Amino acid sequence: MIDARKPRSSGNWLTVYGGPLLIGALSIAGLLSALLYEGLGRYFSWLTLGAPVALTAWFYARRKRQRF
Amino acid sequence: MVHTWSSLISTLFLLLLCITGLPLIFHHEVDELLGYDPKPEIAQPGAVKRSIDEIARTALAHDPGRVLQYISWDKDEPNNVIAFTNNKVDGDPDAATLRAYDAHTAKPLGPVGGGPMLIFLKLHVDMFAGQPGKLFLGAMGFLFLVAIVSGVVLYWPFTRRLKFGTLRDKSRRIAWFDWHNLLGAVTIAWALVVGATGVINTLAEVMLGQWKANELADMVKPYAGKPPPVHLASLDTTLANAHKTAPGMNVSFVAFPGTPFTSSHHFAVFMRGDTPLTSRLLKPVLLDGETGEVSDARDLPVYLKALLVSQPLHFGDYGGMPLKIIWALLDVMTIVVIGSGLYLWIVKRRKHRSHAIAKQPSLQPAR
Numbered sequence: 001m002i003d004a005r006k007p008r009s010s011g012n013w014l015t016v017y018g019g020p021l022l023i024g025a026l027s028i029a030g031l032l033s034a035l036l037y038e039g040l041g042r043y044f045s046w047l048t049l050g051a052p053v054a055l056t057a058w059f060y061a062r063r064k065r066q067r068f
Numbered sequence: 069m070v071h072t073w074s075s076l077i078s079t080l081f082l083l084l085l086c087i088t089g090l091p092l093i094f095h096h097e098v099d100e101l102l103g104y105d106p107k108p109e110i111a112q113p114g115a116v117k118r119s120i121d122e123i124a125r126t127a128l129a130h131d132p133g134r135v136l137q138y139i140s141w142d143k144d145e146p147n148n149v150i151a152f153t154n155n156k157v158d159g160d161p162d163a164a165t166l167r168a169y170d171a172h173t174a175k176p177l178g179p180v181g182g183g184p185m186l187i188f189l190k191l192h193v194d195m196f197a198g199q200p201g202k203l204f205l206g207a208m209g210f211l212f213l214v215a216i217v218s219g220v221v222l223y224w225p226f227t228r229r230l231k232f233g234t235l236r237d238k239s240r241r242i243a244w245f246d247w248h249n250l251l252g253a254v255t256i257a258w259a260l261v262v263g264a265t266g267v268i269n270t271l272a273e274v275m276l277g278q279w280k281a282n283e284l285a286d287m288v289k290p291y292a293g294k295p296p297p298v299h300l301a302s303l304d305t306t307l308a309n310a311h312k313t314a315p316g317m318n319v320s321f322v323a324f325p326g327t328p329f330t331s332s333h334h335f336a337v338f339m340r341g342d343t344p345l346t347s348r349l350l351k352p353v354l355l356d357g358e359t360g361e362v363s364d365a366r367d368l369p370v371y372l373k374a375l376l377v378s379q380p381l382h383f384g385d386y387g388g389m390p391l392k393i394i395w396a397l398l399d400v401m402t403i404v405v406i407g408s409g410l411y412l413w414i415v416k417r418r419k420h421r422s423h424a425i426a427k428q429p430s431l432q433p434a435r
Binding site: 001015018024027028040041045049052059062 | 235252257345386387388391395396397
């Protein structure tokens with residue numbers, strides 16, 4: 001937890017919480033859309049709730065690319 | 069501190085919930101595969117459905133000495149009529165036997181539920197410890213919510229100088245720290261919803277008791293002091309009357325007089341709509357157990373509606389197979405968050421201990 005604090009930018013509200021907040025909002029929208037709208041809502045929920053998984057995979061892939 | 073302790077106390081149980089919950093997402097598919105989810109025969113064109121009274125008689129003949137508690141209709145398989153029998157009308161839910169009957173032929177199709185999934189379900193719902201177990205897991209779920217919220221607060225000091233999605237591999241500890249933050253951050257909303265709806269579900273019995281003590285008691289007031297029905301009304305008449313009272317809705321299940329979902333004088337027919345949302349919002353119609361006449365029909369109170377709507381949001385069973393797979397992946401990600409959190413705590417503690425030997429003052433938890 002020590003290395004988490006590198007003296008670079010001090011960070012602002014949006015860069016820290018912006019990403020998670022967007023993903024969270026999309027997740028909630030997806031959770032509700034499948035419940036409220038049968039056809040399209042379902043597809044929308046797959047996209048929005050799949051986003052956290054896809055994003056994680058993307059970050060992981062990016063890290064691997066940077067390493068080699 | 070809040071984050072550490074709320075997580076630590078609940079860690080083992082949360083791992084149990086996440087791990088047993090994983091196969092339960094595919095409950096239906098596994099039951100089908102193992103033969104615990106019988107399917108009706110393909111009906112001949114123009115085939116007429118048998119009377120429900122006949123199916124009820126068949127069910128009672130199949131399990132002699134038992135009584136009917138409920139008859140329910142599968143939403144996705146309307147030709148499956150499921151009869152619940154038990155040793156008495158208010159018998160232990162664990163003693164109930166569920167059998168499916170073909171709506172067109174009244175033929176028994178086989179037992180419903182049971183098998184390995186039932187074990188996962190019991191572990192997940194109450195750890196085989198009944199209502200106290202259920203409420204205990206509810207409390208653990210509540211700690212999970214506290215851990216998530218306190219994690220959001222801690223996220224700022226720990227990641228404010230890092231780019232979102234940073235995954236370093238300097239050391240094992242830093243690698244797991246980054247994974248804990250990333251996976252925790254992207255699954256927050258889902259975990260909060262699944263956690264909160266799970267907690268709500270642990271209160272189902274309490275809510276049902278509340279409904280019976282207030283709304284239901286009020287509805288059956290005119291019947292106070294009357295003996296329970298001796299001769300039950302025809303189910304077909306009863307169901308037809310319920311349909312007339314709630315036009316455009318379908319029967320989800322009928323509760324027999326004396327069962328936990330109704331009074332000792334009434335059939336309660338729970339009607340449902342046909343959209344993903346309205347199919348969960350049941351509307352009970354109370355009918356006289358002897359005549360099958362409607363005696364009252366009122367919408368459920370808000371807290372029971374909240375319970376019913378919260379169920380799909382916990383199960384993830386309302387958006388087809390892709391949603392179930394996503395649900396499973398998010399569950400696995402949550403397991404990693406919990407596991408890495410535990411690992412980080414152990415490592416930190418070990419470090420503190422070795423520090424404590426070297427120099428006393430740094431015993432305080434570092435922030």
